[in-house]
Amino acid sequence: MSYNDLRHFADSWGLVFMGMTYLILIGWHFLPKGRERSAEAALAIFEQEEADHG
Structure with a gap:
């Protein structure tokens, strides 16, 4: 597979997959x-932790 083949695949099916x-x-x-x-x-993040601080 050449670079152009990989680029064509990424431009078509890769874009569909990401979308x-x-x-x-x-x-x-x-x-x-x-x-x-x-x-x-x-x-x-607003909940209190109930940890024993010793």
């Missing part, structure tokens, strides 16, 4: 479970 991956990852957050997990993750 589909992007849409799937963004769409994942709009599912019911995804919304719950996103909300939990957004508020996680």
